[in-house]
Amino acid sequence: MRIEIILILFLEVTLVQSLSEVSGYVGENVTLPSGADPSWQLATIDWSVFPNNTWIATYRSGKENIERLHQYTGRLSLNISSGDLTIYNLTPEDAMEYTVDLLNSKAQDKVNKIKLTVRPSAEHLQRPTIQTVTSTSAEGGCWIGLHCSSTDQGVGFAWQINPPSVTVFRMSNPDGNSAALLAFLNTTHNPVQFTCTSSGQMESTSSVVTHNCDDDKPQPPEPKLLPQLRCRYVWVFFIGCFLGISLTAITFYIFKEQIRSAWQWLKDKLACTQ
Template sequence: MKLLILVLQVALVGSLTVSSGFLGDNITLASGAPPSWNLTSIEWSIFSNNTWIATYRGKRKNTERVDRYKGRLSLNIISGDLTIRNLTPEDAMEYTVDLINTQRENKGGKTKLIVKQRLPKPTIETFPCESVKGGGFQLFLLCSSTDKSVDLSWSKTTNATVFNSLNADVASTAVKVFLSTKQNHVKFTCTSSKNSETASSDVTPSCDDNEPEPTPQHHSTHRKNYIAITFFVGLLVGVLVMTVLYFQKGETNNILAG
């Protein structure tokens, strides 16, 4: 007798389906009712004690049964589908639906809801421009993600810029950019991918026209100044050392003479 009741319960509940949604989004759980059915009773419940969260009986609909779901549920009395708005982590659980049509036929089902967090957008860091011998400029871009298990890739809007990319570590990737002129603005996109989800960030690097360009003459002047300062400091230190030694020697001679 117990075995027969168990078999009937399994037949009524049916197979378990799986649905997934993102935090803050809406999701609709399908009841599985045949399109030809004219539903007279719909009961959506949670937990093992069948806590009702949305019901339709005697042509009366109630979606305000449980505080945590108040204002977030919509029940379609034609299809029996249940919509949950503004998903939260606590919504991730199994939902049970029980249906009855005008012919007194019963049907049930279970849906396991998985609530996921959206993939965070990657962060792009731009490093200062450097002039290149023969003309043009180069700079580095670094793309990183807080999610350590994503794949990062680069793309650009035009082939006017030549670049090579390399992976700095498992959660970041760098790209070397060459710009023929300071006005050569090219948009670069870094995309992070995980399973079937993607997220991307854009940047349009350029060199600042107000930034003085380093030239061989500037480098030569800086080098000469550095050498002169180094020589002067060394000379000053040498004079101070010789002066200290001279006075120490004089004091020693006075002591011996006394």
């Protein structure tokens, strides 16, 4: 009877293990979630690897130790509130199963396992490309047709429109590797944001474009001089030339004696040098 009571108490405080999967890329960072109940106040956190449960990061008696294994030296960060473990600068050798053992202040225990997959950085999803296939004015607004495609195979697409009040008439995925959207914008709309998201098994990425009904309007021509202004500039030019010539003539008339004397003096000097 005593053994049964102890067993029941053990099952009450020890929660069942769970296995989750996390994916990361070589050279980047990844956070392994501990799965701790947010209401818990954690007293002990033990992260371990390998079948023999080799500790790589621990938190006990208010002290953390993240330098337990040479393979992870300088590459770990432990959140003592949530129990989450962050691994920096991922390497292919980091791909394995991780175990976290949690104990809260009420002596409740939980053990979770996380399988980490490390992929080459070249396997990142590429950002989708959004092309405007039509932009046509219509009464009270305009039609905007968009086509979103990706170089990645086997991805799904989703559109988000902001503001969501824009009327979308057609959404399709005709070839399995692209998505199309046809929308009607009112002339009163501010620029509308269209977001296309492509998603794979473990990752998603997005591209954004903005449109409004002014995008397809021709730009106003450069301002041209009116005929009256053109004639006015011509008259100003001729008047300036006339005043310049007149001023020169008047100056010559007033100072003609001085000019004649200076010219005679110059001729005498030139004669003396010969």
